[in-house]
Amino acid sequence: EVQLVQSGAEVKKPGESLKISCKGFGYSFSSFWIGWVRQMPGKGLEWMGIIYPADSDTRYSPSFQGQVTISADKSISTAYLQWSSLKASDTAMYYCASSTIFGVATLGIFFDYWGQGTLVTVSS
Amino acid sequence: DIQMTQSPSSVSASVGDRVTITCRASQGISSWLAWYQQKPGKAPKLLIYAASSLQSGVPSRFSGSGSGTDFTLTISSLQPEDFATYYCQQANSFPQTFGQGTKVEIK
Numbered sequence: 001e002v003q004l005v006q007s008g009a010e011v012k013k014p015g016e017s018l019k020i021s022c023k024g025f026g027y028s029f030s031s032f033w034i035g036w037v038r039q040m041p042g043k044g045l046e047w048m049g050i051i052y053p054a055d056s057d058t059r060y061s062p063s064f065q066g067q068v069t070i071s072a073d074k075s076i077s078t079a080y081l082q083w084s085s086l087k088a089s090d091t092a093m094y095y096c097a098s099s100t101i102f103g104v105a106t107l108g109i110f111f112d113y114w115g116q117g118t119l120v121t122v123s124s
Numbered sequence: 125d126i127q128m129t130q131s132p133s134s135v136s137a138s139v140g141d142r143v144t145i146t147c148r149a150s151q152g153i154s155s156w157l158a159w160y161q162q163k164p165g166k167a168p169k170l171l172i173y174a175a176s177s178l179q180s181g182v183p184s185r186f187s188g189s190g191s192g193t194d195f196t197l198t199i200s201s202l203q204p205e206d207f208a209t210y211y212c213q214q215a216n217s218f219p220q221t222f223g224q225g226t227k228v229e230i231k
Contacts, residue, residue: 044211044223044224045211046222047219047221049219050218059218060219061218061219061221063219095167101173108156108173110173110213111160111168114167115167
């Protein structure tokens with residue numbers, strides 16, 4: 001059974017750094033794109049970026065480029081999302097999601113498996 | 125970036141109703157479109173991919189159609205468990221983008 005298990009909720013202060021994780025189980029983690037999606041409180045889904053773990057090819061939304069870093073360690077089937085300096089506006093639920101339908105293709109990256117979400121709260 | 129615009133933003137419907145949600149892309153995306161369902165406090169769930177392909181395990185009352193810039197998600201007979209928010213997503217080019225969502229509420 002394919003599963004994505006995310007790290008637990010975080011409460012941080014503005015200016016602090018943070019790295020959250022997403023571990024894949026039950027499939028060939030390296031062979032499929034894995035992405036991150038933000039959902040601010042009461043709002044819709046925002047596509048942040050995506051990584052192909054086999055070669056670490058990473059693509060970002062311009063809205064998030066330079067604000068976060070997406071990485072992956074294929075040896076432990078884990079993807080990461082990190083911030084160097086959090087802001088209050090980073091308060092949101094963050095989901096990781098994998099796309100196993102069309103493999104390595106950059107067209108048709110549809111998220112068929114999702115993590116349970118990591119709630120990040122940034123408050124002084 | 126490709127902008128995805130859903131309509132309506134919300135719809136009130138009764139069990140058994142046919143519900144149609146539309147999604148328009150700001151430029152052509154062929155058939156590289158997905159539909160997701162999200163219930164409160166839960167992760168989104170993939171319903172339809174490649175505009176009209178039903179994801180495994182999804183009830184056949186859900187269907188998708190369209191290509192190019194105009195797409196439709198149809199629920200043929202609304203069930204109690206279908207009350208949720210629905211999002212479209214384009215997967216034609218980076219950055220991928222989601223529509224703003226359509227909330228299906230109980231009438």
